[in-house]
Amino acid sequence: MNNNNKGKAVAVSSPNVNDIDDDDDGNGNISEDELDDDNNRSSGVSSTSIRFSSRNTSSKYDFVKVKVWLGDNADHYYVLSRFLLSRMLTVTKIPNYVAIKIALELKKLLIDNSLLDVSQSDLEVNLFKLMERRGYGEEYINRYKMMTRFHHQRVPLVILVCGTACVGKSTIATQLAQRLNLPNVLQTDMVYELLRTATDAPLTSTPVWARDFSSSEELITEFCRECRIVRKGLGGDMKKAMKDGKPIIIEGIHLDPSIYLMEDDNKTQEQEKTQEADPVAVDGSNTQMENNSPSGSSSEVCNSTAHVSCKEGTPTNKVDEVSNHLEAIGLARSVSEEKGESVTDPELSKSTSVKKEKSGTKPIIIPIVLNMAEFDHKALLEEEISTCTFSDKSIAQDKDKLIRNLKTIQDYLCSFNSQGLRVVNISATTFPQTLDWLHGYLLECIEHGISSVSNENSRQPAES
Secondary structure, three states: OOOOOOOOOOOOOOOOHHHOOOOOOOOOOOOHHHHHHHHHHHHOOOOOOOOOOOOOOOOHHHHOOOEEEEOOOOOEEEEOOHHHHHHHHHHOOOOHHHHHHHHHHHHHHHHHOOOOEEEHHHHHHHHHHHHHHOOOOHHHHHHHHHHHHHHHHOOOEEEEEEOOOOOOHHHHHHHHHHHHOOOOEEEHHHHHHHHHHHOOOOOOOOOHHHOOOOOHHHHHHHHHHHHHHHHHHOHHHHHHHHHHOOOEEEEOOOOOHHHHHHHHHHHHHHHHHHHHOOHHHHHOOHHHHHHHOHHHHHHHHHHHHHHHHHHOOOOHHHHHHHHHHHHHHOOOOOOOOOOOOOOOOHHHHHHHHHHHHHHOOOOEEEEEEEEEOHHHHHHHHHHHHHHOOOOOHHHHHOHHHHHHHHHHHHHHHHHHHHHOOEEEEEOOOOHHHHHHHHHHHHHHHHHHHHHHHHHHHHHHHHHO
């Protein structure tokens, strides 16, 4: 390792913010030649390179490795990836094409100054300077630091995108996953179908909103029953999110906010009981330790809903098998597990693990209900219903009944607004603005969540 380069920061020249290439397609298809052209345009330097419609996404700087060293003693390092860095910058609400250019500028700066070994702190110093030169100052830098803490603390994050049919749940969930750099998106429709076909769960092929009910109360009762079954099927992914601190976005119609709000309350109550318990007694029993772990809490919540499944004729072990199968096949499109770092003292590692399981990090659960204006929603529903195939032909003909049932479910979901749940109005004309607002809202929720975790962690040493 070249120790002479560590701890060095270099002066960053100021690129003109107005020199951002307006011809860039926003997909990151830029090279270092275009970046030089971007920085030299204001000084009258012209570029003789011919731009083709199919641009080269690679750069000669990608073939040079820059090692970023971590820790006070620089014991570990990772290789700088401008792609991952640009993804991290987009989380702060920097436009994608600008984030890509900043990442390339940073790597070009380091390599041109022979800084192939750099500390994390010096890397961030140069990165923040480049961000400021582009016009993305303190607000964006603070977001970057906040999201870095979030990933380091591995706080469990569950984002629920609720709503009825044709309100844009899948589109919103996918867009938010890209903006927040979250790799896991799970659809309840897939879980529902897998439970229906692979188990004896009392689920039908006809959606709940397309069936006949004598009253609105009966419809909501059946809707909540199906949501509880689907929640049981999500048990494996939820456990993994809680235990490993991996964020997940769940979207679909079979999301009853009351289930997840109740779980969050139960989690808080159990943590309070754990903190009041005698720590010696907790250390003395592996069984009790497991019950106090995040996965244990999730299991306890699952067990509380298990009697519903059994009562309704659903074999609990079958639903568990499907839940484990969902986790095994990676239905949530999750990334591979990160490699664990070696620890010099096994006993210290074991002790740290025990403390984490005992205390349990409170998850950040963010339920969002999407609501669409009645006129727009009805138009989309009529188009959707006309393309649906139902076993009962008469169902498709009674469109008013289908729309009425969906309206009943939508009103039920929006009723949780009084409990602090966020209801977001969706419109085709304001979709980009709504997406941008949701991006900021989720960042605020994450910041509030990790602040609560930091406060709890600071209180625990004082209490012990």
